[in-house]
Amino acid sequence: MPKPFFTRLVKYYSSVAAVLRGESDAADIFPNTTDKGGAREQLYVDFLQNHLPSACNAKLGGFVFNQAGEESKQIDVIVSTDMCPQFNVGLKSFACIDGVLAVVSIKSMLDSAGIRDAITNIASVPQHRIDYPWDKIVIDNPMIDMWPLKVIYAIDGVTVETLQKTISEFNHPTQTISKNRLPDVIHVAGKYSLRRSWVDIVHEGRTIPACRYVTMTAEVDAACLAFVVERIQQLCLASRFIPYNFSDYVYRMYGMEPPPI
Template identity: 40%
Template sequence: MSEILFERLRDYYTKVAQVLKGEADAASVFPNSTDIGTSRENIYLEFIKNHVPSKCNAFLGGYVFDSFGKESKQLDIIVTSDTVIKFDLFNKEGNGKSFAPVEGTIGVVSIKSKLDKAQLFDSLSNLASIPPTQSLEGRVSITKKIEEYDNFPFKIIYASDGLSPETINLHLENFYNENKNIPENRMPDIIHVSGKYAFIKIRKEMKMLNHENHAEEDTGNSNYFLTDKDADISALMHTIIGLQDYAMASQYIINNYSWIAKNVLMAK
């Protein structure tokens, strides 16, 4: 019976991937599909909303900022914990622009129709612009050890189509060779090209295996594994697992946003 269940879940993720790529009706997978529109951003947002923990907030279009006033470039989707202060009054329909403090943001997504060199570089640049998180000293339970907080938020690039994985890998290497100041924690955690492949960043103590229990392909890039077998299933599941991991960890972090009021009142 267990094998039948996991076969059904496998089929489920396959259908989700088809919806994201625009090859199936969203009504076959997502509730309230008539309200989500037809854009890739709306469809992907619906995927996020229906798979991350219910306490998370997910919204379209916005910027991530820190207590020093440093602001990211525009991001297509932002996912935050349930305790983060919100700025959504002018973004009720998801067509405006919103803001989120990096302390409490658990995920961001950059969405492209086709991942070529220019679109990849744009996504990498946008993700690299996310301000760094601050030390957890005094802000987390002493009984809880939170790994890789400097990597928050979980960073995703999703594209409906794209160049070959070999070409994308070469562009990845060239971009970071030309921008050596970008730390590893501001590199994408997943680059998912629908129906083709996914680059998945190697997380601490992570061992990547495919359904045949063989190690995934070594790209020659020390930061990533490449999977092109069941790429959609693997990428979608790693996306949700990554966001869930960060959402769970965020419950143990105390974030005080009084600095926002202080800086706003001091602004001229």
């Protein structure tokens, strides 16, 4: 039986989710689809900024690039560390992947076409730099190839069965999208979520393999919002022990090859 505080904490996150949904509905006052989407994205940014550690920066997105010059498609929300150089242009921003903790794709209606679009966008996020001398760092490689946390958040969506079917198509061995670039959380507000862990987990005596999606329909909003905040905090903490050097792209801006690490 949870202690009273934890019961109140569930109610708190549920209330936050209700505000997100309610204010998202208010965004319908905007006649332009782009304006509506921007309002919903800003609400989610505000939620993250109000709940993440101050070492995290949640911004309306643009794109993510790596130090080799590869870049993603349009990303709705980007969360970066306070050690990452910022590139803020008006209301939009872009960021180097080595300092990115999470990316979020936000949909008003997560239908089959929206699922494919969101997954394709998230899958375009380039790889973190993984050639660091991990034996000289005080922590083990914290599954850096899986970073960042990849979230799809929707105000409404198709049935969970339809979503699972669409996800299974992307999860098929013949697909070109690698498992480390599939979404980690798919949250349809008030209805259901699909979440996966990067490692095997044991639940009620049963092992759930790494990257296997688990469907949740009970108290979904509180569970998902709390999970996203907790996971980003963990990545933020781990990132403090990785001595990222952001100078490579500066060398390459001028056609020079950066020196080895």
